[in-house]
Amino acid sequence: MPLITSVLVRGINNLSDARYCAGMGADYLTFRLDPALPGYLEPALVQELSGWVAGVQLVGEFDTLSIPEINALAATCGLHHVLLHRRRTAEELSQLAVPALKLIKWIPDMLAEDVEKRFRDQQAHVAGFVLATAPPEPLSAMQRAQLTQQARTYKLWLGTAFATAVSVRQFVQEIQPAGIVLEGGEEIKTGLRDFSEMEAIFEQLEDE
Numbered sequence: 112m113p114l115i116t117s118v119l120v121r122g123i124n125n126l127s128d129a130r131y132c133a134g135m136g137a138d139y140l141t142f143r144l145d146p147a148l149p150g151y152l153e154p155a156l157v158q159e160l161s162g163w164v165a166g167v168q169l170v171g172e173f174d175t176l177s178i179p180e181i182n183a184l185a186a187t188c189g190l191h192h193v194l195l196h197r198r199r200t201a202e203e204l205s206q207l208a209v210p211a212l213k214l215i216k217w218i219p220d221m222l223a224e225d226v227e228k229r230f231r232d233q234q235a236h237v238a239g240f241v242l243a244t245a246p247p248e249p250l251s252a253m254q255r256a257q258l259t260q261q262a263r264t265y266k267l268w269l270g271t272a273f274a275t276a277v278s279v280r281q282f283v284q285e286i287q288p289a290g291i292v293l294e295g296g297e298e299i300k301t302g303l304r305d306f307s308e309m310e311a312i313f314e315q316l317e318d319e
Contacts (some may be wrong), residue, residue, distance in 0.1 A: 114317060115283060116316060118313075119140075119141065120132045120139065120293045121295060123141060123142055123160065124143075128295045132293075132295075137293070140164070140169060140170065142160070142169070142171055144171040144173060147174045148196070154188055169188065169189060169191050171184055195237075204237065212240070216242075230265045240268070242268070249276060259286050263287055269291060273286075283316065293309060296309075
């Protein structure tokens, strides 16, 4: 199903999510392959889940593991990208076997010039930035303008929670991020999953 923007779904941990999201047109599915992360999956399970989907980019999420350990898991699991929680040096990033996306946090009181520097210093070494978690308070007009500028300057995937005052579709059309971030969920029982919330978002993103 063609969508108006790229969709990255984090925290895939079951076959229902993997097959549904791939079928709905998601571009990236992430699996938490670092034992330090909540929701950690064994590599064998990631291999099993990824074997049931096609046409998507497989992404491993990592925090504390070393670059050689990440590269080994990327090869084992057939990863196309990694999503790094912790900031790495340019030298470390150059040693990765696959491109890296960088998970970043929203810091409400961070000066605009400091935010810009954070993006600028890392952009040459990563394939994009993932800002998955929105602040608890709605963005001010100034913050929204700054986010729009950042999204149009850097490859930035944004969590749907940033779209508080408008629909996700309108948010994407106004901000024009590189993509949208969705979160995987838990099966009610094996093979049974409620996709109503996720389906509503995918429907908004359909390319009419």
